Structures are given as structure tokens and as C-alpha cells.
Amino acid sequence: MKKTINIWLLLGFLISSFAFFGCEDDDNPADSTPISVKAVYLQDVDSDVPDRQVDFARLGQVLRIEGSGFNGVRRVFVNGYNTYFNPVYVSDNNMLIQLSGETPIIEAEEEVRNTIRFVKTGTELVYDFDIRASSPVVSRISHTLPQAGESIVIYGSGLTEIHKVVFPGDVEVTEGITSDEEGEYAIVTVPDGLTEGGSIFVEGSNGGAYSPAYFNFKEGVILDFDGNGQQGFWSWSEDGSMINDEDLKSEVIGQGNLSQGTYVPHRPDRIASFPINSSRNTEVWTAGNDVDDWRGQLTPYIPANTPVNQVAFQFDIFVPEAWSESGFLKLCLHNSFNGGEWAGDAYNYVPWVEDGEIVPFETDGWITVTVPFSDFYAFSGTDEEYTFEDVLVAREESSYKNFGIYFENTDFALSDITGNDSDATEFPSSETSVDVYTDNWRVVSLEKPTYTDFPEGGEQTEEVVE
Known part of the structure; x- marks a missing residue:
């Protein structure tokens, strides 16, 4: 890992090191000199501010502690965890x-959480300082078009102790939020009054x-x-x-997240x-020619030059x-498939195959499926940079511009899913009467605002960078 080491700090160490290491005995006055902390700085050579004053830090980051009395420090405990430090990078005023x-975060005992403890033989100092795990990430949402009063699950990592969820339109929820101890999800009830679409902030x-x-x-x-x-048939x-x-x-079906009006059974009665x-086996379509207008409907919100991995069918x-x-x-971009x-x-959406194995798929209520257009076979290659424009053109150049979904019951191999010819596992079909329902077909953006601890060139804050 790269570390920013200030030249003056190294020079300061060279001046003080002999006294620090050569005079370690019971009468060394440094062992009892009071410790004080003036400020904490994040050392980050990749930032435009490589030595930035901060009031919190994340695991893995390198900190410069500025103050006095650091000569003689024998141990440093962060959230109670005995944290290694190299004495080469210690002077009386900096370390x-x-x-x-391995530093505990939410697992830390309450009395030591968000503290840095400096210990000498004859004295010590406990300094209050906010310690955080890696930045949280939202990977998916269980239902992206739910009804008010229903619960949704926000999945990701680092989602510990979520105390605020802000829905599009700045509709804020601060009560009734359930967080997973491992930070893998949070559950929140959808409030009334949502009129806008966009990102959720946690x-x-x-x-x-x-x-x-x-x-x-x-x-x-x-x-x-x-x-x-408009449906076409x-x-x-x-x-x-x-x-x-x-x-x-x-008919209203589902538990928790219920059906919304009319929906399609992919095996009709x-x-x-x-x-x-x-x-x-069955097919359901939009109206297509002279009715569907993806370019006119969608490009005011999703620019045509958006990369295909940032646009999805939901x-x-x-x-x-x-x-x-x-x-x-089978999700069909247009009507030209036999x-x-x-x-x-x-x-081809096959939810019951996970990591090459059969895992039965079942839902208690309605959930949202997100398929980036980069998963559509024509746009999945890595040798060309496809954009949403390529998706639009593919539809516009088709003789029949209906978007549709087939239910298919054919044999296939794992290699069909992965694209890897060495995945030879076969999945032979069998007669099936499974019930599968879908609704609310839509095209969405996968882009999201960037949340940063440090706006470029500024002091530490937390803000959105569009």
C-alpha cells in the first residue's frame, strides 16, 4: 500500500530517534509526558489533498496523528483493537x-467504540474519533415499483445501523428501519406520497x-x-x-408485496x-409498430449514449x-424469434440455475428482476462498446417492433447460460405446469450518484458528486 510520509516527519524522527530508542529505561521522562492530539489527517497519495484533516476514517486507511507527547507510546488501541504501528514513523509531535x-466496528464494546487509545508506561490518552468500515454499497432493491405501505429490502454491503432512508423527491424515513448485523441488507416501509423516480439514499x-x-x-x-x-396480440x-x-x-395475489391491478400469467388457465x-409455449407482446416509441419515451431520461451496462429491462x-x-x-427485444x-x-431468464446448480426459485410476494441490456446476447461482447443507441437502432431496424416475453421449455446446457463451452452440464427439460406471473415491464437507468467522503480540493464532508 502506498503511504504518504511527510519529509519533515522523517527528519523529525531522525533527530529524536536516538533519544527515543537509546534511552529506554525506567527513568525515561518521555514515558510519563502527557499525550495530546491536535488533529488527525488522512494520508492518501491518490487524492488531490494527500494530507487531509478528517474527523472520521475507514478501515485500511493510513492516518497521521498530530499533537504532542508521542515519544514513548508503546501501544495504540483502535476501538479496543491492538493496532500495529511502526516506531520509525513516530516523532514527539506526529505518528x-x-x-x-480486523478492527471491530459495530462489534466493538460501547465504551471503546470510536476511540483511539494511546498507551505509555506512565500515562495514556483516549481520543474520541469516528471509525467506520468500508464505504457502504447498495447492489439491488427487492421491489423497485412497490406500493405505499409495503416493505422493501435494500441489499448490499456495509449497510450497518441504517438510520435514514431518503426516497426520490427527498421523502425521508428515519423510523422502523431494520438493519442486518452483517450489513448485507436493510428493510424499510415505503412511505406515502412518492411522486418522483430516481435513486434511494441510505x-x-x-x-x-x-x-x-x-x-x-x-x-x-x-x-x-x-x-x-399497449399490449399487442x-x-x-x-x-x-x-x-x-x-x-x-x-385477482390480488402475493404476500407482502401484492399484485398491482392486471398482470400476465405466462401459463394461462x-x-x-x-x-x-x-x-x-406462450408469448405476450407490446403493440409494436406505430405504437411503441422507445426513443421518444426513454431518451429524455436515459441518453442514447449511455453504456448498455447502465441501462436495463426490469x-x-x-x-x-x-x-x-x-x-x-425469453426476453425478446423485437418480434423476430422462432x-x-x-x-x-x-x-433467456433462468432463475432456478445459480452458480451452475439447480436452486428452486419461489417468491412470497412480487419482486423486481433487473436485466442489463449488456446481458442480451447481441450486446454482451467485450470487443465493442455498445450503448443504448445500439439497442434503440436494433428495435428501429426490425420489421416488427414488438417487445415480448416467451415461456420456453427446451433442453439447454450450462454453457448456454455462461457462454463458456467447457460448462458441459446438461439441463434436459420435463413437462411443467409452473405458474409464473409478470407485470410492470419497464426500461430503467442503472446509473447512480457517486457518494464521496471527500469533495475534491475541500475539507472532509460527505456529499454527492453527480
């Missing part, structure tokens, strides 16, 4: 310490973090079966694959089961009983 990754003992800007983003809805967007028959408006459902190794899903071993949803493809402007 360097690096905060160990703040806890490790600082703050933002979610991607996809919460409550109703401007991105392309089809919700309740009037936003043709060539319907009693035993055919096409799902029309009569196949839709509106008229179909008892899907046969083995069969494709395009939908809400409910699977009331375990789904495993057979079947998947079924069974693992290539092109499509993506």
Missing part, C-alpha cells in the same frame, strides 16, 4: 498508524450510499397491462401460444402444462410455488 481491517454507521436511479421510475414503463403501454386460438387480454388476471422440449415477477429443472422466460435461441437481441 502514523494504519487502521487494520445512511448508517458506515456513511451513505445510493441505489441505481431505478426506484419508482414510472416514466420507463412500456407495458403494465393497466393502461401504460394476433392469431389467438384456444390452444395457441398467443396471450391476449382475456388471458390476463387481476387454458393451458394445463407445457410439453417436454418445446419452444415458444419487470416484476411472482412465482408462488417452486420453479426448477425446466422452463425459462424460439429456442440463445443468441441475438434476446436474453
